[in-house]
Amino acid sequence: MKNWIALLLLCIALPASAADFTVLRPQQSSVAFVSKQMGVPVEGSFRKFSATFKVDPAKPEQGRARIDIDLASIDTGNDEANQEAAGKAWFDTKSHPSASFISSQVKALGKGRFEVIGDMTIKGKTLKVRAPFALEQKAGALIVAGSFPLKRLDYGIGSGIWSDTSTVADEVLLNFRFTLTQ
Amino acid sequence: MEALGYTRTAIALHWLIALLIFVAFPLGVYMHELPLSPDKLKLYSYHKWMGITLLMLVAIRLSWRATHRPPPLPATMPSWEKLAAQSVHVLLYVLLFAVPLSGWLMSSAKGFQTVWFGVLPLPDLIGKDKELGKLLEEVHEALNFVLLGLVIAHVAGALKHHFIERDDILARMLPFLRRNS
Numbered sequence: 515m516k517n518w519i520a521l522l523l524l525c526i527a528l529p530a531s532a533a534d535f536t537v538l539r540p541q542q543s544s545v546a547f548v549s550k551q552m553g554v555p556v557e558g559s560f561r562k563f564s565a566t567f568k569v570d571p572a573k574p575e576q577g578r579a580r581i582d583i584d585l586a587s588i589d590t591g592n593d594e595a596n597q598e599a600a601g602k603a604w605f606d607t608k609s610h611p612s613a614s615f616i617s618s619q620v621k622a623l624g625k626g627r628f629e630v631i632g633d634m635t636i637k638g639k640t641l642k643v644r645a646p647f648a649l650e651q652k653a654g655a656l657i658v659a660g661s662f663p664l665k666r667l668d669y670g671i672g673s674g675i676w677s678d679t680s681t682v683a684d685e686v687l688l689n690f691r692f693t694l695t696q
Numbered sequence: 697m698e699a700l701g702y703t704r705t706a707i708a709l710h711w712l713i714a715l716l717i718f719v720a721f722p723l724g725v726y727m728h729e730l731p732l733s734p735d736k737l738k739l740y741s742y743h744k745w746m747g748i749t750l751l752m753l754v755a756i757r758l759s760w761r762a763t764h765r766p767p768p769l770p771a772t773m774p775s776w777e778k779l780a781a782q783s784v785h786v787l788l789y790v791l792l793f794a795v796p797l798s799g800w801l802m803s804s805a806k807g808f809q810t811v812w813f814g815v816l817p818l819p820d821l822i823g824k825d826k827e828l829g830k831l832l833e834e835v836h837e838a839l840n841f842v843l844l845g846l847v848i849a850h851v852a853g854a855l856k857h858h859f860i861e862r863d864d865i866l867a868r869m870l871p872f873l874r875r876n877s
Contacts, residue, residue: 553814557824591807591824598732624788682732688781 533570535656535694542655542693544582549666550683562587567694571649571656574628579617579658581690585636586611603674610637629662635668645690659691701868703764711756712871714794715767717847720746721840744803744810747796753779754792767868783851791843798836827851 546559562584569577585605590596600607617632626650634643647660665684666672672682702710720743727739768777803810804820807827811817822828857865859875867874 552737552811554809554811556809556815591826592730606783655764673732678734681737 516603518563524678533572533696535569535696537565538565538567539693539695542600542691544689544691545581546689548687548689550685552681556590558588558590560584560587561589565692567658568693569649569656569658569694571647571651574649575620575622577620579615579630579632579692581615581692584611585613592659602673603676606637613637615643619657634664637671639669643669645688647690654695656694658694659689661689665686700767700874701863701871703760705760705791706757706764706766707869707871709753709760711784713753713757716746716750716753717737720750720865721844724840739810741811741814744799747799748810751793751800753795754789754796757861758789767813768865770865781853782848786848787842789822789838791846794841795843796834798832798839802832802836805832846854 523623540563543563543565544559544645545563546557548555549558552555560583563581565579565581567571567577567579568589569579586600586607588596588599589607590599599605604620605613613634613636615632615634617630619631620696621629621631622630623646627646629644629646631642633640645660645662647658650657664682664687666682666686667679676682701707711789712814712869723739727736727743729735730739730816731816769781789810789839800810804822805825807824809817809820854866854869857863858867864876
């Protein structure tokens with residue numbers, strides 16, 4: 515019964531046409547990042563995130579997306595660093611458990627590449643970001659993948675002693691990959 | 697006629713390697729207890745740079761040794777002592793390779809590449825693997841304590857020769873200590 519209500523709500527929330535890809539396959543999706551520590555690129559990711567999409571590969575410019583990331587699900591590859599990242603100086607997940615991205619516009623860049631413009635909210639601060647991405651259709655699924663740089667200090671991520679960018683660089687590269695089905 | 701001492705190159709390499717061990721070892725013991733901070737990240741990087749420098753110096757030292765025979769041990773030394781001294785030397789060389797190499801592999805397994813002096817990225821010889829990283833951390837630690845034991849034996853042997861036997865074994869590495877010309 516609950517599932518039916520959820521499905522009904524989803525249908526109301528996303529009036530999708532038959533061509534729209536709307537359902538996220540979390541196992542084949544990822545939100546990852548590369549930070550530079552002492553000049554060394556270090557990979558990490560967020561294990562939990564949710565997303566609502568409405569993308570028609572024939573009309574990508576009309577696509578819409580909202581992504582919510584559970585910041586406490588950060589995986590830096592190191593337990594101590596995970597705890598530190600959840601703490602006040604970094605994401606402060608107690609006050610700000612999630613980060614969100616809400617798209618406002620999609621532009622075609624040519625050669626099958628696009629750019630999404632939207633509002634990124636992290637730690638209570640909202641800034642406009644642009645992220646180039648590509649679309650790929652594979653075995654009935656639509657893959658939306660791209661990457662863009664983000665300046666962590668713009669959002670106050672890593673304050674205090676960590677604001678020293680000679681140890682952890684200001685720029686962090688975000689890599690996203692969302693696999694969608696209809 | 698056989699040389700009495702080591703060549704200047706061998707002496708320089710020996711003491712540079714010794715210096716690096718005496719800095720990198722306590723630094724390693726100290727840094728891994730620190731809470732996560734920018735200073736900790738810096739110290740880890742310095743430790744790794746020192747380790748890779750050590751690995752290169754040991755490689756140079758071994759190739760130098762292969763082409764420049766070390767001075768012979770005194771004929772008066774009992775054969776078991778010669779065997780003991782040579783065994784410690786062989787094991788020291790093995791450990792001087794194994795210790796930095798295990799650190800390098802550990803860094804790769806933990807997903808933190810080694811970039812020598814922040815400039816030269818070293819290849820990750822193994823992929824990121826959390827469990828393997830933990831295992832290599834223990835291997836790196838254990839090898840270091842074996843190295844510590846060998847260094848103690850090596851230093852004790854050299855001091856025994858200098859202060860008890862009163863021969864010129866130590867002077868081969870510290871020419872200013874030479875007693876008999």
